[in-house]
Amino acid sequence: MSARMPKGMTAIRAELEAKSPMICYSGALVVDEEDHPIYSVAMPQEVAMKLCRRVYELNPKISVNIYTNDEWLVKDKKEYWAAQESDITGVIPQEVSFEDEEVYKEVHKVLCMGDKEDIAALEQQLVKEFPQIRIYRSKDTYLEIMSMKASKSDAIHMLKDHFHVKQEEIMAFGDNFNDIDMIRYAGLGVAMGNAADEVKEVADIVTDINDNEGERQILDKYFK
Structure with a gap:
């Protein structure tokens, strides 16, 4: 499970030699072992379009990144923040025109990146203007935006039913605020030592x- 897109997770899955579904975009998309979507919670098209355009009105310096299924869409892939994210994830974004309404047809996540002061100000304003969507900072320079209906716990619940697993058999690890619902849902919710106090x-x-x-310490304790 990750806030990343499927392409940003496949290398890790391969390294682990795991053949399993992946929960992407913090629960907004789940793909099966062959990377086919089996669960999807996208933002309403009109809301996604209005949001992205509003970000540019508020601060043109902000890097706006749109994620739809397994595509990462940007205005300019050479832009500083997009290029840095590409280096981190190993994924190359696709350049598109944000004026094209089709871009917003099935948006699973919008990632806004910028200086921490700009991101803090942007978060404060967007929370006021868009109460119908989920907005949170995953770090000082990253603002992540998704449907209010998307959550890690709902995605886990779907997989629980899919694999006929009991809730008490689920173990979940987390360290950030967007992990709280997942940790509460799991039969055994584990907070990392570096997690926020609320987690x-x-x-x-x-x-x-x-x-x-x-x-690893917890896995060794319960599975050895």
């Missing part, structure tokens, strides 16, 4: 930090 408060267990292989 630790809802967890059943708090493990060590990422750098000290906190996940």
Whole structure:
């Protein structure tokens, strides 16, 4: 599970030699073992279009990135923030015209990137103007926007039913605010040692930090 697009996760899945579905965009899209969509929660087209245009009105310096299924759409792939994200994920974005209404047909996530002061100001304004969508900062320079109906816990619930797994058999790890609903839902919710206090408060267990292989410590405890 990740906030990333499917292409940004396949290399990790291959490294783990895992053949399993992937929960992408923090629950807005789930793909099966062959990367075919099996669950999708997109933003309403009109809302996505209005949102992206409003961001540019508020601050033209903000990098606006649109994710639809397994496509990453930008105005300019050489733009600083888009190029940096491409280096991190290993995915090359596709350049499109944001004036084309078809771009907004099935938007799973909008990622706004910029200086932390600009992102903080943008978040404050968008939360006021767009109460019908989910808006949160995944880090100081990243603002992630999705349908209010998209959540990690709902995506896990769908897979639970798909694989006939009991809720109490589910283990989930998290360290950020958008992990809270997932940690609450899981039979065993685990907060990483580097997690925010609000995340630790809802967890059943708090493990060590990422750098000290906190996940592995829990997996060894329960599966060895």
